[in-house]
Amino acid sequence: MKYIWRLLPISFILLMTGCGVENLSALDPQGPVAEMQYSLIQLSLYIMIFVMVIVFSIYIFVIYRFREKPGDTHIPKQVHGNRTLEIIWTTIPILLLLMLAIPNVMDTFTLADVGVTDEEAGEGEEIDHITIDVTAHQFWWEFDYPEYEITSGQEMYIPTDTRIIINLQSSDVIHSFWVPALAGKQDNVPGIENDMWFEAPEEGVYMGKCTELCGPSHWQMDFKVIAVDPDTFDTWATNMAEPPEQVTDPEGEVAVDGRGVFEQSCISCHAVGDEGGNTGPNLTNYGEREALAGYLDPTDENLEAWLRDTQEYKPGNEMPNFNHDAINDEEMEALIAYLNELKILED
Amino acid sequence: MSSHVDPSAPLQGEPTKNTQRKLKKEMRTQLVSFVLMIFITSMAFLSIASDAIPSGFAIPFILLLAAIQVTLQLYFFMHMNEKGTAWVNIMIWSGLFIAVLTVAALMLLIGVVKY
Amino acid sequence: MAENEAMEQQQTLPPNPEKATLEGRNKYLGFWFFLGGETVLFGSLFGTYLGLRSGVLDGPGPADLFHLDLVFIMTMILLTSSLTSVFAVINMKRGNYKGLLIWMWATVALGVAFLVFEIYEFYEYYHQGLGFSTSAFASAFYTLVGTHGAHVLFGVLWITTLLIRYRKSGLTLTNAPKFYTAVLYWHFIDVVWVFIFTVVYLLGIGG
Amino acid sequence: MSYEKAQSKNVIWDWLTTVDHKKIGIMYLAGGAFFFALGGLEAILMRIQLMFPEFSFVQAQTFNELLTMHGTTMIFLAAMPLLFGFMNFIIPLQIGARDVAFPFLNALGFWLFLFGGLLLNVSWFVGGAPDAGWTAYVPLSSESPGHGLDYYVLGLQVGGLGTLIGGINFLVTIINMRAPGMSMMRMPLFTWSSFVASMLILFAFPALTIGLLLLMLERLFGGTFFAVDFGGNVIIWQHLFWIFGHPEVYILILPAFGIFSEILPTFAKKRLFGYSAMVFATLIIGFLGFMVWAHHMFTVGMGPVANAIFAVATMAIAVPTGIKIFNWLLTLWGGRIQFTTANLFALGFIPSFVMGGVTGVMLATSAANYQFHDTYFVVAHFHYVIIGGVVLGLFGGAFYWWPKMFGYRLNETLGKWFFWLFLTGFHLTFFVQHFLGLMGMQRRVASYLGGQGLESMNFISTMGAFLMTIAFILFLINIFVSTNNKENAADPWDGRTLEWTTPSPVPEYNFAQTPLVRDLDAYWYEKYEGDGKMKAAEPLGDIHMPNGTILPVLISLGLIIASFGFIYMVIPLIIAGLGVTFGSMFVRSIKEDHGYHIPVEEIKRDKEEG
């Protein structure tokens, strides 16, 4: 049993490499920020393994060598201590810690410097950075792009290879914005503005999570960061600002009726295009959602269940349940069809 | 050892000559520190109330005065200067140290300004 | 041990009657430690106040409210009460129990006067539109100054209880530490007030 | 009260009114054990909920309540009272004192803890427990509907008061009541570390008191400290909480370190290596413990300078802690190590705690902390230090001191089963959580989605928790089946310190004659340099004892009544409760009580029998 200690550091390394799901795990970093943090994690881990190897070796040796053998009754020498040893095991840890502390301080400052990257922009790139205001709500995310005057809900589109500057706010309690594969977290604190930055070199859908307990549905407060190539991003941004016809003025009978239901029951909270409230997520591109309400599969069944019974799914959120009196089956079908039509990227 | 102390019996007698002398001296010190405190407080009050002194100077000045006054209280009125108060000194200064840290944190590190 | 020491000096007046018994020494030290904790307690309140001091919103702020002259008088009252309690202790060490009682009563009287002023002050502010919930500044102000006021109130009640309970007993090995710790408490209240006067009132007007 | 009268009381009344530090110690242990089982049960329920993805064993709201109550219960109502139990019982014995400095306040501290804990748990039955995490961050907590958070505030306030009182009591006891010859640098390390822990209590708890006061004013009286719309600030709470909260974790670990520093020398049959370095390291840990609280707040946006400073300060704590680890190892070096159950716990502690400690240093790396923070990595870290440190210390201490406290020895075979099952279960539960955290599992989640690679490790974790439960039940069984193991209970381990010079069970006056201390490890010194008996520092005589009193119970009860009054805003109840409390305090203050004396004949008789 004692030898298990020896195996632990090894298993640590084995388990560390490439653990977890792609685009979620902090151990599979994408982009400069997560990579910087990952290498710091690795550095600290190596130092810690070194410490553990030393401690565990002495430990195992001592326990084995000085265990009481049967019949042994000798009284060991009563040693008082040893100044030299005390100095050694004070100095070595200090050195090890300096090895960690110095890069850490440097990285801390690098990460805090969201920077205005105008100088870098001089070299001919079109967009050098994008600012996104992230407002957390119980239990959903609002992403405002002040430079584009657009708002998106639950899903944050970003261009690849571009510095993204994030401003964090909250409309109610404290939340925390975490996209493990792209960057560590910062808190959304009511009354205070925080910022952070990251870049995504690869296209992909990155999973994000809320990491500060914010109520009963905290665990479902997921979101996505969707990195697309800069051209697609431009299309997306333009179309979000001025949605194509099928969104504002849908054709097809079911969708038209659905629009009616939407205008009646939903528009006070949800916006499509520039019409509608913002108590709930902007639904302009709902039809292209990776997930419904941040975490469900966006199937028709789930959508209906969600609308009928929101409070069951995300207890405590602001949206009311819509029972059959509020929206009958027919209307529901039309509404769902309409919502599914809300696409802005593919014409 | 049949006789136990009766702690509720009134204490009799006079203090020793030595003690009396000390007390007399102490009385004088206390009066002086009191006068000093009154003076310090009035100084602080005047430096704000009179508007004569620029606030850039007045603020550190009155904080300094407060510190002096507290030291007077602690060391003269509360006798922290006496022998055998080592533990008292340790605890009070530790308390003050942590209180200062707390005040500094709550003034500076509450997210309004980033350091 | 300790008891034996006390036994030798049984009924005669020791130089420091408050520390003559083990019980007295325990009380003395324990009470000081308690004051060390109180320091952090008030530190936290001061920190909160300073952190929230600018959170005035539409409500009245320090400069609109504070009457420095009133507060100055309160400060003087409390300072003087510190002196009277010092006299009480000196009388105790002299074995002059009457003197102890008289000076302690004087301390109580000054404490009550202080409280009256404070209540008047709060009443004034309330009528100038500073309710407890008006702004973060209001909450923090009332909590800091109010907690101090509650300490004064407790001190007044404590000392009064002692004075009534021991009005006829004469100085004993039991009540000497009690009076002594009560006086320590009283000084501490004064120390806190010095900071309130400076940080809340003077800086409220001048800073 | 006369001696005869003091002897003739009925049992329940006797325990309710006792001011004997040994009985209070035992009551702390019993209370703490009860709450440990309760907190453990809450943990098991959480682990069952997390056994499978999107499992619906309990609702999200219930999960949040379980999680809050688990953390709160374990920290405030289990770990700390259990440590207080040992401190109460052992410290006076270790320093050769007859009692603590303030027997009355000692009893008061216990009752405040017990009633505070019960008050907190009443919330389960009246509409829901607190649900904002044990850290109760505002504004989630200040705006949480229902009364759960009110119970949190008042329960902790009452219990915290008890802790503060206890801390001052230990400080004064240790400074003023040591036997002749017991200089500070001859004090056993358990006493030393309890002393430093008590200093931390003295300076840390007031910050919590104010935090709770503000939260109470905010929730019940319309305060606006944390209301952003009124100019409030929500970070203030976090500072106040952690200025208390970080020292709190050292309040937990230092006495546990002390326990190990007693157990390891005893069973290595060797003097503690580097005694003065150990004392010094303890003091440094205590001091640094106050300088690092903001490492819990790296992500709230204090700015890079603050983050960097707190990161480096935090890392510094690894140095004194390392000094302790290496001195323990060198204590074992050259010894004759006996593998008793108590020592197994101490030996199990060293690697387990080091693993938890080094993840602490990883967490302290501020830039990397943005990834770790509020994930299961943190959960893994603190259970490694808390269970691998504090809980193993408590169990080790229990096996070590049980004979002294209860007059019988716990069964060693059952004890070893308990140890191995518990240790295995513990590593199984929490080792995998490091990876869960980095793989994207936040903490405080009521469930998690399938398909994110989190399933198997969560399952393993839950299995480990089950193993710990089985182990714990073995321990409970051990307590009841071992009661006949009465022989050799006074000094079963060839002890080194003064507590082993007393008979088991210990007479209420502890020492017939105050011992004279001639070296560190006073008893060992007399055993191997003297005649095996302590020298007496005083002649045999009557012993003065304090009287029992019901007032501590009444004072605490009054506060509980008043608390209900505050929670439901029933003014008469507030007045009645505070009336009881202050009335009892008043009675205490005007009724002089000079205790009684145990006649010397009685003590002589005890001596002959024992």
Ligand code: HEA
């Ligand atoms: C008993 C309790 C205990 C103890 C002893 C510790 C000890 C330490 N803790 Fe831990 N901690 C907690 C209980 C504890 N902690 C709890 C409960 C939380 C979470 C609270 C919450 O949010 O709910 C927490 C959270 C926590 C955080 C915040 C994480 C986050 O939320 O983001 C951090 C960050 O710095 C941290 C750091 C440390 C460090 C550096 C130590 C150090 O003291 C460890 C020192 C020990 C060693 C390092 C091992 C031995 C040393 C050597 C062998 C020498 C050589 C070593 C090196 C050179 C590295 N802890």
Ligand code: HEA
């Ligand atoms: C002293 C502190 C302490 C201790 C000992 C423990 C012990 C345990 N904790 Fe602890 N835990 C905390 C302090 C502690 N915890 C804190 C502070 C938090 C943070 C809370 C927050 O985020 O706010 C936390 C959070 C926490 C979480 C994270 C919850 C979340 O973030 O969602 C988890 C999850 O696995 C967990 C599990 C466990 C387990 C399995 C044990 C086990 O070791 C428990 C072992 C106990 C037993 C095995 C006893 C079992 C007894 C019975 C079942 C009853 C039997 C009774 C009779 C027969 C009479 N704890």
Ligand code: CUA
């Ligand atoms: Cu939002 Cu958790």
Ligand SMILES: [Cu+2]
């Ligand atoms: Cu900490």
